[in-house]
Amino acid sequence: MSLLLRGQRNLDIVLIAEEHKYVLTQPCPSFPLSDAPLEENQRYDRWQNSNEIAKCYILASISNVLQHQMQDVELASVIMHSLKEMLGEQGRFTRQETMRQIYNTKMAEGVQ
Numbered sequence: 001m002s003l004l005l006r007g008q009r010n011l012d013i014v015l016i017a018e019e020h021k022y023v024l025t026q027p028c029p030s031f032p033l034s035d036a037p038l039e040e041n042q043r044y045d046r047w048q049n050s051n052e053i054a055k056c057y058i059l060a061s062i063s064n065v066l067q068h069q070m071q072d073v074e075l076a077s078v079i080m081h082s083l084k085e086m087l088g089e090q091g092r093f094t095r096q097e098t099m100r101q102i103y104n105t106k107m108a109e110g111v112q
Helices: 003-017 038-060 062-069 077-102
Strands: none
Touching: 003 038, 003 062, 038 062, 038 077
16 A cells, blocks of 8 residues: 555545544635624634645644655645645656566576
8 A cells, every 4th residue: 555545544534523524625614704604713713724734734743854845735635636736746757667677677597
């Protein structure tokens, strides 16, 4: 299993347990107007709080180099999307390189 999938699975477990995973799939509610109902303000505040917590968990689960690259990204969902793109490309390259090495490997003469 790839490191990305294992790390993402662990992150999903924590975000689900803490009830913050929804920020990865649901857009941020609009900033409430000054006369907005209390419920609308609470929904916005809850989403912002969950996004910050999700960002912290994500950043804590990646390397220092990636943390530095992602520290100013506002949305946890954008961080996850970026990581999947970066690490997905890396995984594809690794698979291609492995296959190339397998195809180019030759058995030594006399080895069965």
